[in-house]
Amino acid sequence: MPEKDIYLLAIESSCDDTSAAVLHGRKMLSNVVATQQIHREYGGVVPELASRAHQQHIVPLVHQALAKANIDKKLLSAIAFTRGPGLMGSLLVGTSFAKSLSLGLGIPLIEVNHMEAHILAHFIETPGKEPPPFPFLAMTISGGHTQIVLVRGYSDMEVLGETLDDAVGEAFDKTAKLLGLPYPGGPLIDKYAASGDPEAFDFPIPKVPGLDFSFSGLKTSVLYFMQKHTEADPGFIERERDNICASLQRTIVTILMQKLRRAAKQTGIRHVAIGGGVAANSGIRKALAEAESKLGWTTYIPPFQYCTDNAGMIGIVGYLKYLDGRFSDLSVSAQARYKIGG
Incomplete structure (x- = not known):
C-alpha cells in the first residue's frame, strides 16, 4: 500500500488522559484528548478512578477523532495503541478496545511503547519544524518518567540514564502540593518562578553516578526546609512562594542540564530532542537555548x-511500524513496566 493511502487510528490511555488520533501517513488529521479533572480533588492520580474514566471516554473520543478527521472507520489501515508503561488499569482499557476494534474491522494491531512515542513525536509532520537527524540524544521529562536516550534510528534506542526513584514532574507536583497549590502543580511553579529570585534559597543537588537521576532526596529536602521555616514563621510560605518556586526550578534545571551535558560529551552528539509534559517548562527551554549558543547544540x-x-505520538510510532510490517497479534497484553526496546 502506498504511504499516502495509510490511515491509522491511535489510542493512548497510559495514565489519566484518554486520547484518540487519526493520522494520514505522517500528517495528523485529528488528535483529541480528554483530561480527567477528578484527580484534582485528591492532589494526584487515583488509578482506579483513572481506569473508570477511560472506560467512559474512549468510545466518544474515537468517534470524535474520526469525525474531526472526516474519515470513515472502514478506511483505517491499522490500530495503534499504548501497551505500556503506565497504570495497569488504564492500559487495559486502551488495549482491550484496540484489540476489539482491530478484530472487528479485520485490520492490523500495532503495540507502542509510550516512552518511544514521546521521542518519536518529533517525526509527526509539523509545518516549519524539521525532525532531529540520527543519531540524537532524547531527554524525556514528565510526571512519570525521566530518561536520557541515545536514538540511532526509529527502532534503535538505548537508555543511557533514567530516574532511580521519582520523576522530575513528580518533584514539581509534590512541591506544589506543599505550597498549597492545586494539582497538577508543575505549570504553577513555572508561573510563580517567573516573579521569584532563583538564588534566594539553596536546595541540594543529588550526587548520582553516571547519567541516572534521583529526585526523592530533593523532595525530602524541600519538605524539611518548609517545615523548619513555617515553625518559626507561619507566614513564610505565603510570603516566599515565588522565591521558593524559582529556587526549586533552578535546582531541577541544573540537575537535568548537568546530566544532558555529560551525555553529549560522552557520545559526541550535539542534536538534543526534548519530550514529555515538563518540556513546556520555561526554565528548561531557556537553559536549552543557552546550550545552543554556548555548546553548539541544536x-x-x-x-x-x-x-x-x-x-498523536502513539500514531506516528504506529505508522513507522506499519511501514516495516511490525504488527501485534491478539494475544498481546498491557504491560505496566515496558522498557524501551522491550
Missing part, C-alpha cells in the same frame, strides 16, 4: 500538544 522541542500524553 535542540528540538515538539509542539506542546505532542509533549503531554496524546494519541
